[in-house]
Amino acid sequence: MAQGSIHKSKILVVDDEPSFTGMLEILLKVEGFVAIRAVNDAREAAGAFIGFEPNLVILDLNMPGMSGLEVMAQIRDLAGDRWIPIVVVSGENDGDTVTKALQSGAQDFIGKPFRRAEVVSRLRNLLKVKVLQDEVEQKNLFLQERVEAGTKELLESHKDLIRRLSRCSEYRDDDTGHHIQRVSRTSEVLSRGTGLSPEQMAVVREAAAMHDIGKVGIPDAILLKPAKLTPEEWEIMKTHTLIGAALLAGGNSPLLRLSEQVAMSHHERWDGKGYPAGLGGEEIPLAARIVSVCDVFDALTSRRPYKEPWPAERAKEELVAQGGKQFDMDLVTLFLERWADLVEIREFYPDAPRGTTWPGRSAY
């Protein structure tokens, strides 16, 4: 450690005797200390501490207006978590006074009159510790910031990668990408009120965006066929659930695990007549039940090569009619409660104008 760094330390001297503070100031400057502030009124010590931000305080005990111990308590409060050494210098150097000062938080006690060499050595020692401690704190702070920045960057790149992956599914049959956006946003809104935490709701939003990722494995001749599918083609179309789940299987993050469930089960039905596993009721993961309602609502209100978009009110009637059959009735009820928000999302991400849409096919 360079001596210079000790000598740059700021020293606040609080003593009601101007002759003493003057003498100490000269002594410290001779020893190479350059930043010294003296206060002769104890009541001004707190203000000086705030303004000067010293690295060490030299404090008298007996002062008019306010005792040294009171000043020490004020300084401790103002310093908070920071460690600022306080050296008490007092003519009262009996055992009780020394003990009380040290117990009150002083790091050292120097009796008056003192020997110059002793004072300087003690101050140097304390300042060495202070400088070292500040350096360690700085390094810790730097490392903590690096770790936090690294973790944040990793999380962001993870999310970014997942969003890009979700676009694979929209790339082939959803030229605006708005179907994915709408199902993702409406699923998040619908998940409110289901008992999920805000973090889990955000995960549902991201997972919902990947519900149809398995469509990457469906041949163009089927996915983009602008006509009714044959029963064989329909069986192949249904495998997008299995393909999606297989693509996402084995993920080690909550998001990937939930996305796998959603990809696998978003075409299951509450009455057990869905696919691919024929799960029923609460056997179907909650996130998949949420996405199921939002996906169907979106398909009904969207234009397809084989149908015009349904008005929102007609889609609402269909959701209600399918409550307890295709959908979890509780989620249909929640959907109606949040109707205005959900329709607003629908309108915020419009379909492409007629005639410009990719001849894509919903799995409905």
Ligand SMILES: [Fe+2]
């Ligand atoms: Fe699907």
